[in-house]
Amino acid sequence: MNQLWKRISSAQHTVIVGPPPGAPPQETGLRVIRVACDRHGGPLQPIREAQEKVDGIVGWPIHLLGTATDTLRRGLRESLLGENQSTDDADRLAQSLARLASRSPRRHVVIFDASDTLSAPAANVLGRLLRVPGLVSVPLVFSARQVIPGSPFATLIDQLVAVLGNEAVIQIPDQTTNLDKNTDVVNALPQEVRNTLRMAALIGDGFEAEVLAEALGVSLVDVLLRLQVAVDAGVPLDDSGEGVFHFGQGLRQSLTTSLLPSLQRLMHLKIAAVFTGPEAQTKTDTRAGNTRNVTDTEPATEVDFLPSNDERQLEADDGKTQTAVTREQNEFLMQNGSNGAVDDVQQTRTTEPRTTAFVKRSEDEFDFEPAPPRKGAAMRATEIPRPGKHGRAAEHLAAGGEDNAALTQFLQAAHRALFMGNPIDGIVYSQRALALLDGMTQTPQHEALRAEALLLLAQGQFEAPVHETRSGLADALSTVQSALTLFEEAQDVEKTAASLSLSARIHYEIGDSASMEAALAELTRAIELLAAAGNPLGAARLLNDQASVFLRIGDPVRAYRLLEQSKETFLARANDDPIAMVELAETEHLIARLPLHVAARAGKESDSVRMGLEHAEAANQRYARLGMDREAARVWETMGRLHLLGGRATDAVPLLEKALRVQIELGDVIGMARTVEALATGLAAMGRTSEALDLLGESIELNLMKGSPRGIAYLNTTFEKVTEELRPEQRELLAGRISDLKQHLQVAGDLIASDHSHVR
CATH class of the missing domain: 3.40.50 (Rossmann fold)
Structure with a gap:
């Protein structure tokens, strides 16, 4: 080695x-x-x-x-x-x-x-x-x-x-004797060791010793000692040293095929219970020798896996409830990257400390001080965090014949995957849920779950890279329309509005005139539904989306009015509602960027830039108060671009450099790519051409990583602008670097084009 x-x-x-x-x-x-x-x-x-x-x-x-x-x-x-x-x-x-x-x-x-x-x-x-x-x-x-x-x-x-x-x-030569097809070694093992290996084989090709111990109802030490006996006897098991083991090729299959079907079903349900937790464990009727899941006759509904905003309060260490931040507010602040408290408002993001024997085994492994928890964060013990627990539970429940329970877990898995930004997994899990529903009777509860699964599937289809799924906007649009029909029939206002909003986003992405009209109509209807249902914040958020549509179809005046209208709604609630405070900061940023999208009237250019800077500064102050460094850095990038628009490169460059430093620290690849492109323009305007070319080269790599054809297009434009303004002697001096950079841009563009060759 x-x-x-x-x-x-x-x-x-x-x-x-x-x-x-x-x-x-x-x-x-x-x-x-x-x-x-x-x-x-x-x-x-x-x-x-x-x-x-x-x-x-x-x-x-x-x-x-x-x-x-x-x-x-x-x-x-x-x-x-x-x-x-x-x-x-x-x-x-x-x-x-x-x-x-x-x-x-x-x-x-x-x-x-x-x-x-x-x-x-x-x-x-x-x-x-x-x-x-x-x-x-x-x-x-x-x-x-x-x-x-x-x-x-x-x-x-x-x-x-x-x-x-x-x-x-x-x-590396593998000296392990191939015993995969020879069952003699396994059969010669003590019975408890054989049964341990059989349960492990049902967990997967790779299995965690802790999951195995919990499923068997024995201690972790007992499981490890049994596995040691198996390895000593010659069973090919690879141990990562962290309590995760891997079967040799063919061994797992030979272990599972020898299991009685009834025993296999029971084992699957025992494993599923490890992932679902005690609140959802399968009830076992020991007298009859059968298992019956509590959801056999009462399938889960949406609230089982999508709690309402006020369904429960988060608990602090001392067991007392905190009501300053609701679950919705907490998730929203997490979603928007907040890493600081909102003044006197305590943020209660739940952490999941890894307390098992094999994760973060000792201070020696991770022996530097991690980032401190946020001010006022409520730390509480949770269950052992296991990767993909909902999806894994669902597979075992389905294998154990508990379809209703598996359905609930598949939907939880899809929801979690999409929330964590994994649309591919979201698609897989929502499709598994729909496949189960296809084999069930059409009850109102099942139809509600079908609508939820369709909405999750549509979101995954919309967000997933088309080259990985071969699905596209047409598929997403068809799916969300199916979900919308079911939600309308059920008179579910919130989900109907969510479906309309997603459909509008898909139409916006399609981009032709008919689609833009459809997007406006859908957003208008969603806003009306939310306003009538007493959800002014939700309606105001969609006003910002409407502004984007009007700006794209060439009506900046209407866009500005909508942004001002939503700003008034958020401003009235910002002091008491951290979600409204975040939305207000973002709305200020949206208004600040309008001069970058729409050319000012002749003679009003300086006024337009000044207005943008004022709103950007307001957004910056609010993000600073919220502790949202990522968003603050992007506001600095906007301020830098506004200064460039006003012809003040000397004012722009320090702001862009400050933004870039923070984005590098945070690992914000998207923000870095944009800031570097703007900074290169500013440096070139100041005569620092060599530095500008260096930055363009770095930005090519970032946009290549991001897979952004639009980013590469921007860089091409910037490259042409920078090189066109070079004096003859500069062009001659930098000829080699200019040629290399041009070739690099071409290669990057070709690579991204090949990745996006499957048109949506």
């Missing part, structure tokens, strides 16, 4: 084919983050697990994206901000790894165990991380005992070799 650790110490990505690597030599000073690719939990489970583990180390929350039920909060206004939120998983993981590299004094390596089980979407995400040399400074290692030709893992290896060469792949 010396070759492997040498490469990792040089921050080189590596594939290792053979036995999985153990702990690194102590002298390397490396800290290992292990990800098990063969655990169930959705096609992007390894990506999600890696991101959550990295973010857990640096103490920085994942920037949450809206879900189908949260579309009233984030919508078309993003186009005014110039930041249509990326749902790209490579984008988010790159940001997390960038924070780890910049914030941690330790060197880390991420090892993806059992990489041969990677799904195509997960391999595609990792391939995008590897495509640009040096983009990810934390070394990634992909470990597998075999490479199947034509598999997603094989494609990933080809991509890595294309960038780093054949030396990136290390072959």
